[in-house]
Amino acid sequence: MSTAPRDTALWHPFADMFQVKSSQFCVSKADGVWIYDQEGRRYLDGTASLWYANVGHGRTEIVEAAAAQMRELESYFVFNDFTNPPAEALADRLSQLAPMDGAKIFLTTGGGESIDTAAKLARQYWAQRGQPQRTHILSRGNAYHGTNGMGTSIGGIEVNQAGFGQLVPEVGRVAHDDAEGLREAIDQLGADRVAAFFAEPVMGAGGLYPPEPGYLEAVAKICAEHDILFVADAVICGFGRVGTWFGVERWGLQPDMITFAKGVTSGYLPLGGVVIAERVAEPFWNHPGRPFRHGATYSGHPTVAAAALANLDILEREKLLQRADELERPLHDALQQLADHPAVAEVRGGTGLLGAVELAPEVLAADPGAVGRAQTAIRDLGVIVRPLGKALAVSPPLIISESEIDLIGKAMQEGLDALV
Template structure:
């Protein structure tokens, strides 16, 4: 529904004056105001105050897996709120939605991951995993095992611990006082992990954390056998293996959880985003039955960690309905099938547009790299993916640029409800967007080189 010009301008002015936007250019916010003011979502589409309709090619933040405007989820929230909107889960208090969701997660998670600690989101989930790993070694009488190893190009969140674990340097440079005892290894090299463990001493390492597919870092799919080798190394040196499934969980990659593609089971698994498709704030950490048994046997006091909204009844009720939709509508299988169509489309673009380098992805998370020369795989000195993002937005498609750590990548993660015809529209808009700016932008940049 289109709003009046006066109302739109009022919202822009209020936004510029009062809303400090997350992960946004501050000067651009003040000078230009919000890029979109969304008022409605339906399926894969979003609508703004000016009446514009755009394809949400990122599921907003990789998380609206079942699509926008699902009345079933609104109804689940309303029904739970009218009974019990919120109650604490401290001091062993509980509620039925949290219990049911924990049981459901145990049913669908890989291997013996069977116990869940709930949080409000992904950053909290990752911070929780680091604290649980370190506390585990304290209980085991090995308090020196406190270092957490992560990978380059990784993203694990923006809380203090998760920022410190993030392998993208720009996020760490945002603050001048990182948490100690975080290390980084090459994102595709199990040898790098092994060498770091041996250099630091295994008796100082608490855990290793990895995304099954690196998302915000540029959609990097690990080489064959990488995670099998990682699991073997962690087992050999007694190091806890944590997977960060905040983006890759709940069907995004074409399986319930991304790590299932690799045939290994972690000791802990962090999740958020797709568990509720963004309809309620929810995350958590799943731990193995073996690990939980040891926590139970070795603990003799209170677990001094928890969030106000851990096990939030309404959020858990929404998540239960969300998982029901994923399964009943076969959206995980759709992600696998339609993801192949998306990659085919990207491969076609690679042949049509000379500045496209590697295309990659798994399920419905995919990326396109931009290069000056496909044969040499060289990047432009000034990244061009932001220009493509802007052009695509004008034509009705939201996507995202990754320009961190010397990368120039366009990434996509549409809702799992997307169909073949809609994928075709995405490819059409992308082709037109890149074609529209090739002559004006890419050739001028090449000349400057």
């Protein structure tokens, strides 16, 4: 007797569950730049999962580091004066790698939690400095800072804020590519009411926008002139994605805080954190009786920290930051070949191992579901790409070869052919 396939009980993030409940794509195995479905069919992981598998899949070195740590001490908290060796080693190492001297490291379990941490710390910093009225947080249109409370409130993708009622107040947005717009917003509010400005170096989920030349340097300068904290959200850009550790060094930036996640473990275990410049830590570290009353159960989790350390070893030993630099041009060239395709409006990228192909307005007008349709067609051809608004994005593992990059370009070409 045949039975009807059972609908899933798993509620997928961001998904239309009416569609997805009976039609999922199940990934059951992965190795290197390849993932496998349950029938054993392989697909090139053109997105490094959700922008995080920087060292690729199936690295037994990370698995073994995590297992060894679990045998020794699987988990213990780091609230108050408790600590553990892997959390200490990871904080030291990240502090050494950070572009700011004497940086402190607050560990979390992901990007959104890191954004909450940085935003709350920015407001508390000013309260500690005797300026409690500095509470406003500015961010950019199209920004994506995760789906926690603060990240939802300061995000710039409007559909992600709809229907949730009152979000965190005293936040504001500026155009994503206009540094002078930031200056005007600060002038309007009064600099003495602004705590911080948050910016992704290359904007990811909001459509993949590399910064206009000079933009990041200009906003950093405007923040410095007004004594406003500059927070770089390097959740996607860190750990090699744009060729540097913290995604900001190629613009010579030294932010007051950097949020990170994803590539810090290449996703083997969930980890995020905030790099905090000495200046921001100072009121809390150099004066008694000023605890930062914030932190989650799994902050400083030793097994996760051990996985991160093993991942950093691989990034260093295999020179994957340089590798990302070398592959930046070939990836961009592969996508640029699609620029004249009749289904394509624009190709964006060329900064890091990141790129996007935006569909032509006529194609989207004729079929508002064209992005999803193209993604599925490309997946059926054996390549994973990510739907991103009007575009398809790619962000492969940093270990990808040039011939595998060509496979991404070819599959996208064929998938786009089906749209016109």
